[in-house]
Amino acid sequence: MTPRNRRRPLRPPVLPRLRPPSFSGRLHDxxxxxxxxxxxxxxxxxxxxxxxxxxxxxxxxxxxxxxxxxxxxxxxxxxxxxxxxxxxxxxxxxxxxxxxxxxxxxxxxxxxxxxxxxxxxxxxxxxxxxxxxxxxxxxxxxxxxxxxxxxxxxxxxxxxxxxxxxxxxxxxxxxxxxxxxxxxxxxxxxxxxxxxxxxxxxxxxxxxxxxxxxxxxxxxxxxxxxxxDLLAPRHPDHGPQGLPVNRTAAAAGVTAAALRDWRLEVLGPRPFALTLDQLRALPQARARLPISCVEGWSAEARWGGVRIRDLVERAGGRPGAGVRVVSLEVQGAYRVMEMGREYVEDPLTLLALTLNGGVLLPDHGYPARIIAPNRPGVLQTKWVTRLEVL
Structure with a gap:
């Protein structure tokens, strides 16, 4: 084998020396x-x-x-x-x-x-x-x-x-x-x-x-x-009945069968139960209120329903009583919610039956939901099935 054809011995690759980073930018000051x-x-x-x-x-x-x-x-x-x-x-x-x-x-x-x-x-x-x-x-x-x-x-x-x-x-x-x-x-x-x-x-x-x-x-x-509103995950007008939805009825486990025989129970000194038709026959109130969620989105809407304070009074609740609200949700951190007296006595706090002039859709809490002023959206309980006067 001639010297020209002789293979050179393999040498290990030369690794670069590790040096600490240096910073020459003048704005790191x-x-x-x-x-x-x-x-x-x-x-x-x-x-x-x-x-x-x-x-x-x-x-x-x-x-x-x-x-x-x-x-x-x-x-x-x-x-x-x-x-x-x-x-x-x-x-x-x-x-x-x-x-x-x-x-x-x-x-x-x-x-x-x-x-x-x-x-x-x-x-x-x-x-x-x-x-x-x-x-x-x-x-x-x-x-x-x-x-x-x-x-x-x-x-x-x-x-x-x-x-x-x-x-x-x-x-x-x-x-x-x-x-x-x-x-x-x-x-x-x-x-x-x-x-x-x-x-x-x-x-x-x-x-x-x-x-x-x-x-x-x-x-x-x-x-x-x-x-x-191009980068936010919510648009205030996008959703059924012109309002966004965070938690759907399906996600909450609220089925058509559970709604078929729905009644509202109101527990207190004089407990009673009402069907949806009986609720609609009571004096109705209207309010224009925003619903605001912890994720940052909010939108104003027209709500109609029965004042919570009227239901509490009918159940024999004393002035200043609070209310515990129970949802049809199968599970969830806010399935049970409590309202203090300031919310209960406010005439704008409703057990809402309508939204923007139409009957509530299931994803918005049909047949009845809470809407109250100055309150986080997670506490505006949907699919209400029971009110307990405290």
Missing amino acids: ARTATSVGRLLGIAFAVCFVTGLISHYLQRPPGWLADYLPSRPVWGYRLTQGLHIAFGLAAIVLLLVKLWTVYPRLFAWPPVRSVRHALERLSVAVLVATAVFQVFTGLLNIVEWYPWPFSFVPAHFAVAWVAAGSILLHIAVQAPEIKAHWGRRSAGTLALPAEDARDRRSLLLGVGAAVGVVTLTTVGQSFTPLKRL
Whole structure:
């Protein structure tokens, strides 16, 4: 074999040397992080306050149930609409905030002292809880739950941890935040002038992204913008009888056989039962009320039916009595619901029989459902079969 035909020995491939990442972007700085963090803090504050309102309206402690207000009728529609709108904006702001600070995650050495270790641990808790809140909230909007735990108590509990970690982070970073808060602060004046132009461009882009997300989703609750409702999972006008449906009769296990012999039982000092025809023969009331769901969508509709307070009075209930409502649903977290006295005594709280001028369809709760002002949609119980005067 000639030297030309001789095979060269195989050599192992040369692997590239692993080097720690380097960051040369000029916007990974404290001033940019402070500017974005200021907006993110506002978004999280609004979400926290409106989230508390939503939680305590859905699951009030016993001492609070009788004092929850039924007015203004649009109260829950406003607070939950703000909760979802600011929550979606927070996703954009959180991603940009993480982008501005993530080089610090690769700082070396990772821990320089006990104080530094505690500081990094607090940041880890802050990032983890913030990411958990915004993305589980996003999946709740589209009603996809790929986790084994219950969303509502987990989201509520982590909200407190997130709020505490934000306050701790602000306290620890207060000197740096103060140094880079305003345009004329000492920390800002020390930065290169060309960075200011890039930073303004970044913040304008962030504002545009937040604006686009808001305009294309807020129409699901703020109906004047419903024509721009392109990215939200619900449209306020889409659904039977002009109203969206979250839980259908089939999904709730409400069958035609169960509805065939339906009667309304009202339990109290003077219990009675009524057929649907007998209910329709009672004095009817009408109300124009929004139905607002925790997923963020809401829509106003015309409802007709019998006032709850009239049924309670007929059953011998005392003024100030509450009501327990039982549905035909086979199972579900809200199959049994309780209303405090503010809702029971409000003349707009109805056992609704009609929707937008027509008889309720099965998916909207036929033959009878609850509609009350300033109340989450999950508590506007459908397929009502029993009222218990408390």
